[in-house]
Amino acid sequence: MRVMAVDYGDQRTGVAFSDLTGTIAGEAFVIREWDPERLADRLAEACESRGAERIILGNPLNMDGSAGPRSEKSRALRDLLTKRTDKPVVLWDERRTTVEAHAILSANDRHGKRRRETVDAVAATLILEGYLESLGR
Numbered sequence: 001m002r003v004m005a006v007d008y009g010d011q012r013t014g015v016a017f018s019d020l021t022g023t024i025a026g027e028a029f030v031i032r033e034w035d036p037e038r039l040a041d042r043l044a045e046a047c048e049s050r051g052a053e054r055i056i057l058g059n060p061l062n063m064d065g066s067a068g069p070r071s072e073k074s075r076a077l078r079d080l081l082t083k084r085t086d087k088p089v090v091l092w093d094e095r096r097t098t099v100e101a102h103a104i105l106s107a108n109d110r111h112g113k114r115r116r117e118t119v120d121a122v123a124a125t126l127i128l129e130g131y132l133e134s135l136g137r
Contacts, residue, residue, distance in 0.1 A: 004052035005128035006043060007097065007120050008074050013039060014120030016128040017050050022135070025128045028121040036073075040080035047085055055087050056131045058094030058123070090131070097126040 001022040007014035016028040027050075033039040047055060057078050060070040067075075078089045104122055 002052045003054050003056060004047050005056040005124045007058045007123040007127055008077055009120055010034060012120045014124030015046060016124035018128060018132060025125045028125045030120050036077055036080060040084050043081060044084035047087060055081055055089045056092045056127060057089055058127045059091040060094050092127055092131055094127050097123045100126055
């Protein structure tokens with residue numbers, strides 16, 4: 001089962017796909033789109049063209065576990081994706097994934113523009129890895 005993970009952002013959205021067996025993270029990239037409707041269309045296209053059977057959407061909860069404005073935006077995108085695909089869309093707690101992505105990129109000497117271009121894809125990969133790991137438990 002191929003899985004698609006999404007790290008939703010206002011300007012850039014990270015996307016990562018698992019391998020065909022749903023075991024490891026594979027392809028990752030960034031979609032530059034600020035309009036939620038157009039973003040949902042592009043995500044649905046990517047999901048369909050790569051044969052993903054499930055969408056994992058990062059849900060940026062507050063550190064106390066409550067839902068804030070960013071979480072509400074993710075829920076709205078989930079609703080759009082549900083209308084555009086026949087795939088289940090799972091909200092996934094993504095607290096600290098962007099912080100971890102920045103740390104990974106710093107450790108690999110990615111700074112400035114090079115970091116901005118890839119941090120969302122790395123965050124989507126971390127969301128995907130966390131989800132896939134939970135399946136093995």
